[in-house]
Amino acid sequence: MKRFLKYRMQIMPKQAKIYLLITLFSFGYIAAQSIQKQEVDLLEAFRDSESASEKFDFFFETPNRYTQDSAYDWLDDVKVYLNSAEKINDSSAIRLYKLIKAQLYFDIGDYNKSIAFAKELPKSKDTLGQKPLEILLTLLDENYRELKMFDEQIKVREEKIELGFTEGVAFYDIYEKMGLYRRAMNKYVQTVGPTIADNDHLGKAKYHNKIGNFLRLEKSEPTAIGELNKASGFLQVAVNDITIQKTESDLFDIEFLNAEIEGNIGKCYVGLKQYKEALPHLQASLKIFEEFSNGKYADQLVDNTLSFANAHLQLGNYKTAKKHLDKVYQVEDIQQQLNLNHLLASYYDKTENYRTANTFYKKNQRISDSLKANEQSILKQQLVAIVGTSDLENSRRLVNEQKASNEKFRSELQQQSERTNLVIISLIFTLLGFAGLVYAYLKSIKNQRLIAQQKHIIEDSLKEKDSLLKEIHHRVKNNLQMVSSLLSLQTKNTRSKAAIEALEEGKSRVKAMALIHQKLYQNEDLSVIEMQGYIESLINSVQSVYKKGGHNISITIDAEGTELDIDRAIPFGLILNELVSNSFKYAFPESDENGKIYIHLRKNGDQGYFEYTDNGVGLPEDTDERANSSMGIRLMNRLVNQLQSKLNVDKTGEGVRFWFNFK
Template identity: 30%
Template sequence: MHHPYRLLLPFLLFACLTGSAVFASPGGDTTQPGIPDTSKLPPDSIGMHLLRACRDLREQGDYMASLEKGLQALQIFRQTGNRIKEASTDRNLAQLYQFMGEQNSNPDYIRQGLNYARTSLDLCVAAADTAGMVASNNTWGVIYRSMALINLDQPYWYDSAMACYNKALATISPSGKGKGVTAPLYNNISQVYSEGKKDYPAALHYLDMAVRIAMAEHSLDDLSHDYGNISAVYQKMGDKKKSLEYAYKTLDMARQIGTANRLINAYCQLYNSYDHFGKADSAFKYYFIFDNMRDSMASLAATKQISDAQTKYETEKKQALIADLNGRNSRQQKRIALLLTGLAVVVLFFVGLFVLFKRGQRQKRLISTQAGQLEVMMKELHHRVKNNLQIISSLLSLQSYRLKDDEALEAIRLSQQRVQAMSFIHQRLYSTDQARMVNMQEYLQDLTRSLVMAYGYTEQTLDLQVEIARQWLDIDKALPLGLIANEITTNALKYAFKDGQRPALYIGLAEDGEHLLFTVKDNGRGWDMKRWEQPGASFGRTLVETLCRQLKATQNLTYHNGSIFAFAIPKDNTYAG
């Protein structure tokens, strides 16, 4: 029988060794739709070519190039006064920021998308463009739904989204203007019923109407969205067969379309379905593909370029406004110049102080620039370390294929888990604004959930509680604590739960005066304390002892309705590694 992850290994090694995302476009501009010779085209035609390029590049996942084309098109349509095309461009930019905000859980991007959607709707109302008003209200609703996804404690965003969708449906003209948005509207309404109202039959009702329209119009893109949402609804209803059936239909549609965004959504839905129904191997396979594609579209460089492009556009717009104001106020400037001449003597008095001030400012800017470069380099370093750790894990997996001895296979598996524990740290460091601080709640949850899934448990078969009072911790403390949690949790999952009762794990990190208190507890049958306390009893024990010495920590093992490992770490200790 072939190992389920064997097909993924070439994919992994290629992605990590090239230092770039597997699904990213090659260098140059070969993936961007070409813009013809603009010297022979009127401005509006150039703008339309740029707008089409903006749409295509967004679906391919090249957000930086999409943003540049969209801003160029927007500038042209504003200059020519084509308000309908300007509104269409604003909608595309709104959707672009919605994609980026949802994939990166960044509310600032989504708020930027709301601004563009609001501008698009205002332009359509002013131009009496019915179809544009329908599309703009739909886009506005989609962005509100994205805000609900990344702000789970604010469910009222779903109500705002539903209000936009209903307004869009009411705006559709009896003559047919705006009717082309009906299928996406039904699809989007189904998400409100499924995610916000938990009314799954109603969600399937709207999805059925959306599928019928999409089939009649032969719209593969709409069908891809519809099938993905149908799979998600059946997943919530507990129907494994139909959830996986529509998840694979989603992947089939995405492959026919061939765009990165649709493929990412398809692989994510397959992972969610398999994970929900406890199929750990298949879930891991599709999560790995999804995670690599998502990483390729969320690099630090791309994020910085997007910010720079938006800043450049806003700067050019402000410069044009300044130039216009300068032309209107030229006489005022002349009067100001005469006053400045009269103050020249006073200015000379401050020249010396100004020179000293400028020297200090230059030094300050230099320090700030170097600090920013160092932060970017640190994030890139963490990204590469994470990729290299994935290579090591893959090589260990390749090595395990040749081994027949159970003890050797188990040693390889434990080594992979230790490498994964370190990989989680570096993944969090490069994907946040913190270069050295780790969110322990998220890190320990990711680590323990991956171990629980690896040993065949699910949320339905094992009670897992992670309770963290000290949220942020320096990497010098976070990494040893993660490895300690990995060792103890692994042993508990392997040996503790043998007596048939419902297994439970508790991991806690609290503060007590001058110490951090780290606790790992299970409700299993208990450990052999004499064997654990015997020097050199196992590699795991040796590793935990070494990590405790590095942290200058004390450890204590007790048994009360299960095993309790307690560690006390001085807050102001110097890392001894």
């Protein structure tokens, strides 16, 4: 902060200095008052709001709501309010709480769940209200942005325009994310250019900086430098203009914009290979970002640091280059990771540490292969969806150019790897002599062939083992299905109602075990079963047995990401089969229209937890007396004992609740 004030005092006239001191004193007092206000427990204030509408307004009008309580704490409260609203069928409150819940999942980072809840809400001003509708569309926009679903993001923005929410709606940022920099620049000029007033020097500085950056990304560095110099000139005019009142936030924006402009100019010079001219601009930019950014400009800080290190590397200042490369960590952007690996490989190559250099070249090779396999097809599809048939040829050209660039990069990596191997071999020749090297080389070739043969044999054995295991599980599943079919035939030839019910129950249990083996031979990993999909398949299987019931019941399964081995999955499947079967048969004797079943399964390390609830008629009062005679209850108790646990039953609330912990 001291450096920031010193910098401002140097570039401002005397009147501006006096104004700045008064402004900073005022904002210091306001900040102190704000800190005192922040001592209020925001989550408690949210709870104290009486109606759903008041809670909604409080939530979205409180920007720093997670300073004391996390988003998970807020989510727990909102779930309770939503359940209460659903019980009394308050449709208006349900919509508001679902929108809050969708925002919380976005803040947590679970974008798919956020989209799922947001899509349940109606996109109508009459039903949802103008403010909630605008929040809903903005939330969908942000979710699609994080998931890189650019075609969906454009559809949402078009919906906003159709519904009258035109303020701040643009498309250039989406094209920029997709790498269509020329198209993004044209959209930016059309959208933002006409909105900037003649006397808005700060706005013009931001405008020309953005245009310059688009040109830099398009590899038009000379033209980009001209635009960036314009931006710097307008920024200087804005700084010296004492007729316009500037807040502390405005002053910081000016400082960071200056850092952006300097960084972009420096990166343009690096692109032109004018490394000495690039250094002072990049150094000035880094000095500001490192001191004040607090993570807000992390991407630009990384980009400028890599460009600064690259300039020193090309000028032969290896120690300085390595010092700045070591500052870059926790890189999330793939392109930045590629650049970092490439610069580290170049550093070790230039300092003759070829083995380490080769390691980083290979890392980039793996990343490039992964990008080529995954992101290329996705990007191509979205280009076609967004640009349309009129721009299809341009999209293909961009994809082909990217493909050629990747192939060129692959060739360079291969050449570097081959050169490194040749240097290592030449060093061995020098140290050991010609005779010893020939002997070692021949022996090495023999060993490599032997290792390759053994590796091939081991790989074939593993494949054969996996194939045999899958075949075993497949046959076991088929045998169990045959048993199920025999039970079905026996059911048709039996007139006793009790015998038919017993055979149907046995058939359901056999299907539950068969499903385990089916999931195992369908999995790549034969040791574990993904339980979310298994539970869904098991419920469908039970519904097929009880054809007249269970189809209107709302079933919620919360087992995402949980995996169990076969020793736990089979007992668990049989337990769940009994519980779901009982709910379908007995829990809803009159109507299952409002029936609900909730299944929760979690496994964390060595500890697991299972819970099953329904809102049916509950268990009869003499359940404990029937326990010894009931096949289902005795079977569940034995299976839970097999999991080294105890089955717990709660009959006090609505319906019934079963739960147990397991290892």
